Amino acid sequence: MPMILVQVLFKCIPLALTKLLSIIYLLTKAKKLLIHAISKTMRTLVTLGLFLGILNHLKGQDIPKSDSLNTQNSDSVKTQISTAIPDSTLEQPVSETEALKPVTNKAESEGFTGRFLRAFKKANRLYDEKAFGDAIEYYTRARKQIESEPELLSKLGDCYRFTKNNKGQLDCYGTLCQNGNAQPIQELYYAHALMESGSTEQARDFFSKYQNDERGKRMLKAIEKAESYKRNESEYQVNSSKFNSVQNDIGAVKYRDEVVFVSNRNPSPWVNRQSSWNSGGYFNIYKTNPSGQQKPVKWGGAMSSKYHDGPISFNSNYSMAYITRNGNYNEDAVDKKMYKLKIIEASLTGDGKETELGFNKPDYDFCHPSISANDSVLYFASNMPGGFGGMDIYKVKRDEFGFWGQPENMGEKINTPGNEIFPFAAKSGALYFSSDGQDGLGGLDIYIAKLKEDRITSVYNVGTPINTKDDDFAFYLDETGKSGYLSSNRKHGGMDDDIFEVKITGDPRYGKPATLIMVDKKDNHKLDSVEVVINGETLYSDTAGKVSVILEEEPDYGLLLSRSLYLPEQDSIHPKTISDEQFVKTYTLELDPKLAINGRVIDSKTGQSLDDVRIRITDILTNAEVQTHYTKSDGAYYQTFKGKRLNQKLVYFLRIDKPGYLQHTQILDTIPVNPGDMALETKLIKVELGMDLGKMANLNPIYFDQGKSKIRPDAAIELDKIVSILKDMPQITIELRAHTDCRAAAASNLSLSQSRASASMNYIIKKGIDKRRLKAKGFGETKLLNACACEGKTKDTCPESEHAKNRRTEFIVTKIKPAIITPAPGKKP
Template sequence: MKRNFYLQLGFLLFIGAVYAQNKNLKRANKLFEIKSYVEAAKVYETKKRTREVLEKLGDCYYYNTDFENAQKTYKELFEKYSDAPIDEEYQFKYAQSLKGVEDYEEADKYLSRYFKREVNTVVFIDSLLSSTPQTYRLTPINSQSNYNDFGLTYLENNEVVFSSARSSDTLVYAWNKLPYLDLYQATLVDDNTLLNVVPFSEAINTNNHESCAVFTRDGKTMYFNRTKIIDRSKDEIGRIAQVAIYKAELVDGIWSNIEELPFASDEYSVEHPALSKDESTLYFASDMPGTLGGFDIYKVSINGDGSYGEPINLGSKINTKHREQFPFISEYDVLYFSSNGHMGYGGLDVFRSAIFDGELSEPINLASPINSNYDDFAYTVIESEDRGNISSNRSGLDKIYSFTREENKRSIYQVEGFAKNKHTGEYLSGTLVTLFDESNQVIQDTIVGDDAYYIFKIQYNKRYKVRGTRKAYIPQDVEFSTNSRGKSQHNVLLSLEAYSDAEENIEENADGEVQVRLDKIYFDFDKSDIKEAAALTLDVLVGLMKKYPFMEIEVSAHTDAIGSDQYNLELSKRRAASTLEYLVSQGIDRRRLRSIGYGEMQPLNDCDEDSDCTEAEFDINRRCEFTIIN
């Protein structure tokens, strides 16, 4: 009886322990769902290290950029459960955590598996020494705070606005157990110190997060982040926070008319506003439905009446299946953004992509010291002065750094762009794009694919010319230089105009051939001499070919069907050749011409020797045609 009692007591204690374990695990999972990662990690750390616990514990560290503990936890996950399938995203997060502790060799093993291609981070970083357009010098800004400060933007003169968790009066944020973010205003003095730091307008700062402010040039409109607390208790998740972009207007010195932008939502976040140079487009990051990854960068039109268009995803050239955030558009129409999905040092890196005629160039990593193996973000720059600032958590806290920059003398300069139809905007696949040096020698050429995109590597302190050539189009030449006043990244849009669009007497026939339409040329019977009237007509073609020095023409002669086939063929050859010689006599390079006689082989009607056609009907087939062949 006593033995049975202790067995039963032990069983009840075991059941109680299992119940407590499950209850605590359920609580940890709920904390994890509402992104209370610090508190969730405390619970997971006490639990049996099951696969679920290791996955979520690693994520708690990862999302708070505690890469040292994250990589240890993910390592245990992969070693302990190597025989079971593990979601491939953990390969990526483990690799990012390894990059965070600069173990690039081990990180590349997992990135290579993840991307299913060889990845060599060390070689990539070395290549940036010659591929990034500028070199940077970073200086920490003294913000007189031991809390997170980031996202500095200029208001006017030396007045700046930035985001900070320095307030001791606000609630503590569950994600990282730090105070909520507010916006602050200060004066940035020459020694990179923030003076006279005061909270921004009370109308803007609330008990929620406010961050990432951007202002119009006149300082009268601002856009900023604010979190919204959403009650999801019906889903057993509890209260969660989504980020929305708000707009405010300065009226009589007071920030008023504060409103959430219409494309924000309770179901996803919309954050990190940035204005285009002309302030007609707002760029932002979001995890809204339709994103390629965790967060993508979008743009939306700001209409004249204050309404907004539909958000447009910037596409796979910019966005990856991971995070793209913190967009900034410079005065030179360059998009800067942070990403952990493009190749980089680890964490978020800053990239640049030039915008030219609405098209974005391939992103370029800005390299060290802008980028580190931690998160680097909120990059802003005054391009004309080669200075700006960036935020980074490389020191363990989010901190703001100022920078100056200069052209990278080791940079591999490049020119890139697209070939388009000048009038329709259609991408002209199959266009020949040629790069010439300053002595007009061909360096490189390419025939563009379906995306009509080209790119050439070029050198420093040189002059170049890019030419777009396409059959039946006017070639376009664009010259540029890479001297000390030039740029390393040139974006050249080749806007080619069809001859048929440029000239009224050039048109495309039913067979798709582009021809110069001239008055009919008459020859004497059985003759091929150019008569005076024919010469006047041909002078119109001479004028066109001199106007367009790359135009090449095929001169074709045709006869009626009266007489033998061979006779008509030979006659047409003589007439075509005679026409070509006249054009040459008027100064047209022979290499731009070719002649061919078709005899009676290409009639425009059914008139043959046995038909009852009238003289006028036979005359239709007696003609010369001038087809553009280049």
């Protein structure tokens, strides 16, 4: 009967596991030696098939061959931590015989040789085979014989660490530390365990000893930032999912209308395939509905293999899946080398073809794939050489022909000497991942990396309630970006992981907290209700004058501050230059002095107030037109200068005009020293027949070279002023009258003056004035303004200055048409 049972079991259960073999052993004592050999082989093969040890490998736990501060086989990693802890302190791998020598000697001296050594040797063999869950039992037996043996406590502490038993770590590593037998790395392990248990201050003491090590530095930073991790607590809801089991359930993602996740629950009561890492079952991919009302079912076919399957990621149309899977079982390769993880691309349509991605390497692990929203970039975790230590996050791009390129490390902003795993590419463009090397709350924490143009701009801890002191990982959001899942052992601790539903109910912000304080310039009292517009978002200061904001490292922030009765303020903040975790800046607001022009316009001849006068005001410093006013019946207008301060230079250009009057221009150039109004009176000149526009407009004399009529540059400037008047007053016609002094022959002077008048008129015509509005006439020396005649017997005795008065050009108004008056706004024509 026993042999028949053995045959049945071997047919039904591929690679029968340790528990069944132990039953067979009890039933078939006659086959003891054979079964013992099979059991040992099975344990090795099962161990080879792990995700580096069930969930610990799913979480990216490294499996050290020595307890150095970093357990990767990369020399560069060891170099990174050498400044923190000398190489001489790192435990080197030793043979089982060498390891047992000091323990054996102690055991012999204390009389526990046989019982102790049997348990200790058995535990060490299991430890070497990575069967940490089984090893704990035998180390515990041995410990009963020799309570505080350092070698035993070190190995037992490691077993507890690999199986996520924090209480056990505190016991073993704590005893080593208390007895003075702890290596530096074990002190760090103890500090992490203290952190996870909530003993923050005790953890700080140990982390402080290793401030030159990146992990010690990061964890000290995390302790200081503990309060800031609670910032977004009200923005999330986290609840246990309805499809959890008593086993491990992780990595939930959406698949069409279903939820797909990974679990090591036992799908059959008759078959119990287990792993020796922690005596748990193998991980398989399951499907269920989001409500959890449907019993989860194992996804068979291409989604199922002999060993661990998952986590999984789907492309945008669910036609392709990317799966983590451990290497195939090979009977000829039975040794102590772990089978490595690899990423499989599986078609979910047609023949369900599976393809091992070309960048997988047999000596390293490639796991936790996540495809980007546009299906062009695959993110994953790997411990391949060239990283920063532990597991690192990588990305690989698909080219235009559909082929994957070479993996690229995501760099030091994301990766640390610890483990970075479970990347998730959100539809928003952000990259989420888990890490035990970044500053955090303890264990694995979830982080968000902001990307801009394929460049990482910033990385932030997502904070509570997403993160806890336990392991939090496998974060996922659906296409809405508002709901998803995460995995965590927060409920029961240890290796018991569950899936939690996530709802984003608010607007979580990540970055550097900043406090902006608003005060009055005069007496420094706090100002509430100050409007703060920061990159388009409007906030208001509270009764303490404070505005609290979260600043991401990029972009820079522009601020506009305003409050009733106060002058506005502008500023910019450059978060990259801010080193403080809590940025505080005080802004001083000044009461508005209410600077203004209290103006009035009158007729220059009668002194009467003029209504409907248009006043256009331009800020010369900015070349911006400030405002246009129209005077009332009392000739008044009022212009305030918002935002202008006392003792600040004001330079404004005023253009004042009214139909039938010469336009008046004026520059207001002043530095006000007192608040309030500045009085300004303007006199407009009414245009009348026979008026000389040149004189009214204060033109400078128009000069010509001696005996010439060509318009000189200085004359052109003055003629342009006449052009401007004519354009402003299209209803007037003028006559250009040119005069000379008495010197030279009268006939010659008459001819020259006519030429000069004509030249001036032609210049004005070329500037766009209708020639029908212009007439040119030369008067020679016939209309002298003084007694400086010099014809005939009259002797010239006048100085040059008197002769200059006679050399002139006049712009006489000869006709005025009725003006077409445009009424001021709000008035009828």
